[in-house]
Amino acid sequence: MERYTEAVHARMLDILRQGRDLTLATIRPDGYPQATTVSYVHEDLTLYAGIGLDSQKAHNIQHNHKVSATINLDYTDWNQIRGLSLGGKADFVRNAAEIDHISRALLGKFPQARTFVQGMPALRAQGLLFLRITPTVISLLDYSQGFGHTELYAVWPEPGQPALMETLAP
Numbered sequence: 117m118e119r120y121t122e123a124v125h126a127r128m129l130d131i132l133r134q135g136r137d138l139t140l141a142t143i144r145p146d147g148y149p150q151a152t153t154v155s156y157v158h159e160d161l162t163l164y165a166g167i168g169l170d171s172q173k174a175h176n177i178q179h180n181h182k183v184s185a186t187i188n189l190d191y192t193d194w195n196q197i198r199g200l201s202l203g204g205k206a207d208f209v210r211n212a213a214e215i216d217h218i219s220r221a222l223l224g225k226f227p228q229a230r231t232f233v234q235g236m237p238a239l240r241a242q243g244l245l246f247l248r249i250t251p252t253v254i255s256l257l258d259y260s261q262g263f264g265h266t267e268l269y270a271v272w273p274e275p276g277q278p279a280l281m282e283t284l285a286p
Contacts, residue, residue, distance in 0.1 A: 120269050128256060131200050132158045135187040136225075140165070140249075142176035142183055142206075149184075150176060156187075156249075157221040161271055163249040164209070164218045174208075174245055181205045183249060188257075197259035204251035204271075218246050 141151045152173055154165040163185070167173045177183070183206045188199035209215055223229055251271045258265050 124256065124267070124269070127258070128161065128200060128254060131187060131189060131198055131256075132161070132163075134189050135199075138163065138165070138185045138187045140173065140183060140185050140206075142173050143180045144172070144176050145179045155222070155226055157218065157225050159221075161251055161254070163247075163251075164221070165247045165249070166219075166222060166244050167247055169243045169245050177206045177208070177247070181207055185249060194263065195259055197257060199257045201255040201257065201266075202249075202251040202271075203253045204249055206247045206249045209246040209248050215246055 136155060137153050138156050139151050140154050141149050144150050150172060154167060154173075156163045156165045158164065182203070184201070184203045186199060186201045188197070191197050209218060254269050254271050256267045256269070258267075
């Protein structure tokens with residue numbers, strides 16, 4: 117398996133910059149997974165999304181903070197498939213300054229959201245929660261390097277896992 121490098125980090129950030137939506141998989145209280153699409157912004161490898169306060173996603177995360185997500189870039193040929201698949205944890209952002217920062221970033225990336233929050237400087241709408249998704253592992257997909265090419269990396273370690281940004285052992 118390849119060693120984590122700045123070039124790998126740059127490839128991950130390029131996908132995050134180009135992507136618009138992610139598929140977020142949460143775990144329902146009955147143990148079944150639930151996958152939904154949400155728009156996101158990011159700071160480095162940390163992802164942020166707005167979700168409904170009373171949504172199934174919010175209830176699932178309250179029950180179990182473990183999540184998985186995928187981000188896929190548009191392609192016209194299978195040899196152009198690039199994306200990320202990740203596992204990590206989601207938590208609710210509670211700090212007012214961080215909420216304002218995230219909402220401004222979302223409005224910057226998705227200006228059409230202003231139609232939902234007219235007269236408000238940020239996405240501080242009632243009934244909206246902000247998620248912080250912190251990956252612990254990321255699989256980088258890049259089919260330009262061969263059909264099915266993936267590289268798996270540890271990102272933010274849990275106790276007993278490799279240090280920050282170390283490649284997982286095969």
